[in-house]
Amino acid sequence: MRTSTPGADATPPYLRIAAEIQDRIASGELRTGDRVPSARQITKEWGVAIATATKVLATLRQEGTVRVVPGVGTVVDAPHAAPQREKPPDTELTEQLVVRAGMAIADAEGLAGLSMRRIATDLGVPTMSLYRYVGSKDRLVLLMADEAFGEAEFPDPPPTGWRARLEVLARLQWAMYHRHPWVVTASWVSNPVPTRKLLRHTEWAVRSLDDLGLDPDAVLYAHVSLYSYVRGIAVNLEVESAARREGAPIEPWDAKESELEHLLQSGQFPTLASLNERNDFQFEIDTLFEFGLQRLLDGFAAFVEPYH
Known part of the structure; x- marks a missing residue:
């Protein structure tokens, strides 16, 4: 000291x-x-x-x-270069170009900053020309989310064992949400819209579980549970991203320790106070993700064991 x-x-x-x-x-x-x-x-x-x-x-x-x-x-800190969102000269307008332009806006400003007019301005084309390629803004967002999921590079051959394969899937999705936190608001499990690249993730999950002898419903619910877990933790990434865009102060846990210490000294939370005294806890969202992932898979393991 x-x-x-x-x-x-x-x-x-x-x-x-x-x-x-x-x-x-x-x-x-x-x-x-x-x-x-x-x-x-x-x-x-x-x-x-x-x-x-x-x-x-x-x-x-x-x-x-x-x-x-x-x-x-x-x-x-270090300065970050602003993403380039201009259409390269002499490049023909395509669905892929429109989707990528939309993703660049959403990455920087969230879905709230996304509009067909904004994309058209960035690409230097008439707004109405975009609809020939993506149909509507809602379909554009769906295509953007599908493109984000499509960035995953699955190992070939896959690892051995259902658990290792599901870990690969979860971590690929977690990395995607880090790159594109807005995807958490683009779709939800109670209103799924099947798309080709997203279905690759579904196929990987169900293939990992299908040879265990489970009921087909159990296979699908296990897949949706894993997907929902990753997305649920990733909601925090989008909340933080939105707060930053709005200029709201975001402080790590240790920056709030003076407020926490004051509450713990009240004597109302003795167990929490004892934990705080015994441990220099440093919250990291990636650690939270891994901790929860392993516990979820532990539960899957207990569920599938009678089938072995």
Whole structure:
């Protein structure tokens, strides 16, 4: 733990600590994408209160030095190039081009920013010309979601065993939602619309389970349960993405520790307080995804065991 002589430095502690972290970045000790010390780590290293540590991270975010990455934490920031959405010269308009232009808009601004007029402007074509290729905005969104699912590269040959195959499927979908969080709002299981690329995922799932001797309904419900689990966790990615677009502050769990500590000291939550004292919990959404995935598959394993 670092200490300093009282009165030796009139600079507020949070600004001094923020400057020291910036020095680490300038020296190359912390590089773009590296995690910076969490609020709890700052309290231990510099010997300050959690409220001061929280102000350190807030200051670094306000100055654009760091940013919060969902599932990772607070990392050293770097400028990001804006996606290019202009139609290449002399390129013929196609369904694929319209779909990709729509995906680029949705990736940057969510489905709320998507319109046929906006796509036409980005492609430099008349708005009405788009309808010849995608039919309607609703069909366009469906095609965009199908294209997103189509990015999955399934291993050939597939891994051995139903569990390993379902893990592959779930992780491919999870990676897709990271790239395209808006897909969670494009379709839902109670109103499915079959599309060719999405059905590849269904085929992979049911083929993984079909030789276990299960009832056909059980095979399909298992597939839908896995799909729904991944999509359910991915909803958080879309919520965070939407909040960022609206400029809402998004802080990692450790940035809220001062508020949490105040509640835990009330004595109303003794078990939670005890857990907090015994564990430096760092929430990561990817860890949550993997934890839940393994528990879900454990349940599948118990269900299919009588058939073996």
